[in-house]
Amino acid sequence: MDLDTVRTFAAAADAGQFQEAAAELGVTQQAVSKRIAALERDLGVRLFTRTARGAELTIDGQAFLPHARELLRVAERAGASVGAGRRPLRVDVIASRSAQSGLLRGFHRAHPDIDLDVVMLFEIETAVAAIRSGAIDASFRAVAAPGRPFPEDIASVRVVDEPLQLLTGPAHALAGARSVPLAQLAGHRIWMPGIVPGTEWGAYYDDLAAEFGLTIEATGPNFGSDALLDTIADTPALATFMGEPTRLVWPAGYGLRRIPVTDPVPVYPHSLLWHRDNPHPALATLRAHLAATAAGHDAPGTWAPRWVIPH
Structure with a gap:
């Protein structure tokens, strides 16, 4: 009618x-x-x-x-x-324990009056399509896949570089190190189940392995972080990468070690993506919060792929 x-x-x-x-x-x-x-x-x-x-x-x-x-x-x-500001701000993150989630938690603490709807999409193409359709308002993504032009209607800003640490069990050869140079990891098996070819994080670790001669294995099913910690604790030959701000809890008997990686520090770069025509007022508030509170990027002594989102 x-x-x-x-x-x-x-x-x-x-x-x-x-x-x-x-x-x-x-x-x-x-x-x-x-x-x-x-x-x-x-x-x-x-x-x-x-x-x-x-x-x-x-x-x-x-x-x-x-x-x-x-x-x-x-x-x-x-x-x-569905008017401006009437619905929650919908934001995509890669994982619930990542640095991205930490940034959103900080935003929520600073602006508890703004309703948030946090979703987890799979890869950057899915996230960009959701931004374009209006299914989400913004997405935290690390990189634009190499060789693919970034869409002109999608704006982005680099908000934080997440340092990677080495996670080992107590019997690993590097377990007693206070820090380890990145080049020294050559010859050690780094196990990271769940890396999917063609994804942005898959491209990131491919470049990291190629540039520093690392052995990064993605074999076996991904049963989640608890299963990963079990295996790392019990297998002296395996280590894995973990984001520095990633919050993990494991049984005291595991004796896991988180070891800073240096010379250079590999960083996983996080950018906020949004549609240039998105009118949601809370999106502007989120961007302002990140500009004021998020850490910088491209610091001396760090490494990221050359094809990451540069701005």
Whole structure:
């Protein structure tokens, strides 16, 4: 049912005259008459009776009026539910324990009045498509896959570089080191199940391994962080990379070691992506918060692939 026609009917019922309804709606009297006639054809009844005083509702018009008003109220509520600032800000992160989630938690603590809806999408193409469709407002992503031009309608800003640490069990050859140079990891097996070829993080670790001669294995199913910690604790030959701010809890008997990697420090770069035409007011607040609080990037002594989002 056409809402403009319903709105015209309600205005004419309130005014009692088509001419006054036309003035209120900013249309001609002829337009009001045509809309009412169209509504009457759709409903199959007469809604008004013309009198010397103007237009009076018929019995059918009186029966339809409260429903017409409810239709207009529902339409108003529907529009308000998706208006700027009315719905939660939807933000995509790669993982719940990542530096990205930490940034969002900091934003929520600073702005508890802003509703957040946090989602986890799979790869950058999925995230960009969701930004374009309006399914999400923003996404934290690390890199644009090499060889692919970045979409012009998607804006981005680099917000933080996440240092990687080496995680080992107590019997690993490097377990006693206070830090380890990146080149010294050549020859050690670094196990990272869950790396998927073609993803942004897959491309990141491919470049890291190629540039420093590392052996990064993604064999076996990914059973999650608990299973990964179990294996690293029990297997002296294996280590894994872990983001410095990643919060992990393991049994005391595991004796796991988190060892800083240096010379250079490999960093996983995180950028915020959003559509340039997105009007959500909380998005501007998020961007301002990140600009004021997030750490810098491209610091001396760090390494990231050359094809990461540069700005």
